[in-house]
Amino acid sequence: MRYLWLLCVILFSCNSDKTLDIQGHRGCRGLYPENSLPAFQKALDIGVTTLELDVVISKDYEVLVSHEPFMNHVIALDVYGHPISEVNERSFNIYTMTYDSIKLYDCGTKKHPEFPFQKHEKLYKPLLSEVIHLAESKSKHAILYNIEIKSKPEYDGIYTPLFEDYVTLVLNKVASEGIEERTTIQSFDLRALEATKNQNNTLKIALLVDEDESIEAKLSKLSFKPEIISPYFKLLDQQTISEYQEQGYKIIPWTVNSVGDINLMIDLKVDGIISDYPNKVIQVKTLKK
Secondary structure, eight states, X not given: OHHHHHHHHHHHHHHHXXXXXXXXXXXXXXXXXXXSHHHHHHHHHHTOSEEEEEEEEOTTOOEEEOSSSBXXXXXXXXXXXXXXXXXXXXXXXXXXXOHHHHTTSBOSSSOOTTOXXXXXXXXXXXXXHHHHHHHHHHOSSOOEEEEEEOOOGGGBTTTBOOHHHHHHHHHHHHHHTTOGGGEEEEESOHHHHHHHHHHOXXXXXXXXXXXXXXXHHHHHTSXXXXXXXXXXXXXXXHHHHHHHHHTTOEEOOBOOOSHHHHHHHHHXXXXXXXXXXXXXXXXXXXXXO
């Protein structure tokens, strides 16, 4: 019996290791400008399981990849190559621009203060379809997609379509690209998750939980049980993870960047890790074998 128990422990450890979902946050933000085609290409080259990305909507209803529905002053230059100030960045409202105009903004040249190792070049915000086509042609395995809908009540009709229309545009694009079975829809906005469930109940859904929120309280407000809970990683401990996993949830924290924190999350047996440095996650995971 003692040897059987030991064998079970070893097998469980091996299986846990093999199934860790390694998600490249905004592509591979630590190494290339966020949500850019080179960032996604680098994530694919590294060997991520999942591409994590954000989508917003243009004036002509294109679904494009961007963390904000405006030109963030930290990463973007205007069409003349001039800096954008924090004060007026929201005036560069993506929802009021056609996509051919959006492509004129440089979102790859400016150095990011938090990511000194990024490689820079002139880049634009790509369409979701461009990212999918890149991944489907370049990935060595069936890549997964974790797509965040960036809706907020204060954005409705101003920076984004009304949330239900926003969800419809994203889900239609996912369906037309034939990736529904490999896609998770995530959001901090419970309205977007409810709309996703109502419009397509076969898609996996991830509840995003911010650092100042309670997992339990937020989960209780949903009318259904999502497949995944994705909290800020510092909200997690062994008991919390075990309790939710026993209830059938997968736990995939964000955004885990230091080697020490990656080590800790793997030791706590999370189901996946969202990181700006998926290369570090793979290195730590490999060393633990």
